[in-house]
Amino acid sequence: MTLPWKSAVLLLPLALAAPTPASAVESADPIKLAVNEWTGQHVTTYLAGEALKRLGYKVEYVTAGYLPQIQGVMDGDITATLEIWEHTIQDNFAKAINSGKGEDLGDLGIKTIEGWIYPDYMEKECPGLPDYKALNDCADKFASAETYPQGRMLDYPADWGPDNDKRVAALGLNYKLVSPGSDGAEVAEYKAAVAAKKPILMMFYSPHWIFAAEHPKWVKLPESTPECYTDPKVGPNPEATHDCGWPTGWVKKLGWVGMKDKWPAAYKFLKSFSITTDAQNEIALKVDQDQVPVEKAVNAWLDAHPQEMASWKQAAN
Numbered sequence: 001m002t003l004p005w006k007s008a009v010l011l012l013p014l015a016l017a018a019p020t021p022a023s024a025v026e027s028a029d030p031i032k033l034a035v036n037e038w039t040g041q042h043v044t045t046y047l048a049g050e051a052l053k054r055l056g057y058k059v060e061y062v063t064a065g066y067l068p069q070i071q072g073v074m075d076g077d078i079t080a081t082l083e084i085w086e087h088t089i090q091d092n093f094a095k096a097i098n099s100g101k102g103e104d105l106g107d108l109g110i111k112t113i114e115g116w117i118y119p120d121y122m123e124k125e126c127p128g129l130p131d132y133k134a135l136n137d138c139a140d141k142f143a144s145a146e147t148y149p150q151g152r153m154l155d156y157p158a159d160w161g162p163d164n165d166k167r168v169a170a171l172g173l174n175y176k177l178v179s180p181g182s183d184g185a186e187v188a189e190y191k192a193a194v195a196a197k198k199p200i201l202m203m204f205y206s207p208h209w210i211f212a213a214e215h216p217k218w219v220k221l222p223e224s225t226p227e228c229y230t231d232p233k234v235g236p237n238p239e240a241t242h243d244c245g246w247p248t249g250w251v252k253k254l255g256w257v258g259m260k261d262k263w264p265a266a267y268k269f270l271k272s273f274s275i276t277t278d279a280q281n282e283i284a285l286k287v288d289q290d291q292v293p294v295e296k297a298v299n300a301w302l303d304a305h306p307q308e309m310a311s312w313k314q315a316a317n
Contacts, residue, residue, distance in 0.1 A: 026265060029058070031049075031058065031060070031263060031266055034082075035062060035063050035064065039208075039209070040083070040110075040207050043275075043283045043284050044082050044083050044110075045083070048080075048082055050299055050302060055265075055266070062077075062078055070089065070093065070096050070254070073101075073256050074101035074256075076101075080259065081253070081254050082105075082253045083253075084251065087246065087248075096254060103257045103259070103260070105254060106252070107274070108253055109251075110207050110276065111207075111248065113218070113248055115204070115219060115246055116202065116204075116219040117202050118199075118216060119214070120216075120217050121197060122138075122142075125138065125199065126141055130217055132219050132221050132222075139175060146176075150176040151173070151175040151201065152176060152178055153168070153176070153178065154180060154190075155177045155178060155180070157182055158179045162203060166240075167244075171236070175201070190202055190216070191210075191213075207277040207280045209284035211281060212278075221245030222235055224244045224245045224248075225244065228241065228244035229242060229244075253270060255270060268315050269313075271315070272315030283298060
């Protein structure tokens with residue numbers, strides 16, 4: 001487990017020898033991987049990219065917007081993007097596949113959750129938690145000077161297109177939504193509130209290192225169904241949609257369709273590549289909280305987990 005990579009690799013069978021881009025079947029051109037806006041995705045992308053470098057490939061990390069990257073993959077300007085969440089841009093993912101220019105590279109392996117989180121000490125102040133129905137009884141406990149008597153809910157950044165306004169209204173909650181400037185600002189506010197043992201209710205997502213560092217709790221919302229978003233009769237409020245929680249779903253990898261011919265072993269590698277939620281949170285915690293550069297944190301993890309690298313190499317061969 002803790003052997004340095006250069007020592008561990010000597011123990012691997014010769015059959016696991018790295019594919020070489022200099023061979024007749026592999027291009028020496030760089031494999032371009034999309035880097036999106038959040039730390040977990042950086043971890044996923046650099047983990048795959050640094051592993052590919054260890055196999056002898058050139059890798060470039062390309063900063064790309066979450067939505068625009070789909071067209072970049074279809075055009076071949078981006079070789080692959082490794083973290084497409086089902087309940088965000090699944091329609092664009094399907095568009096890329098149906099165009100014949102993009103290819104589904106399979107599940108990434110992480111489990112996604114979205115919802116409202118709060119610190120565990122708030123259950124003493126609001127004993128009905130985690131049930132969402134308790135939130136109105138405790139609105140004053142979650143209020144700020146600017147929102148009182150309404151409770152305060154810290155939402156996603158505005159440019160993420162959150163729909164909590166519909167959900168709060170549909171569930172009849174006496175809360176005012178406040179938008180942070182960024183994902184980082186949202187996390188910083190949560191950490192500051194916990195350090196001071198102050199109330200906070202926040203829209204957030206997992207995987208994220210904050211669950212390893214601060215152990216927040218989830219508000220229990222009505223079960224999500226597709227019909228909840230289209231049929232007012234579904235859910236506790238017969239006159240409104242969005243009266244439920246968020247769906248959980250797959251996280252996929254999307255590749256340029258030409259990859260399999262240009263880098264066939266790297267293509268097999270990325271199809272087999274996966275990461276667990278716990279592993280991503282562990283590395284992201286090092287990056288965001290301990291300020292370790294993502295490339296350094298990822299390579300340290302690879303050094304400590306040679307068996308993972310061995311399994312990906314085997315798939316590539």
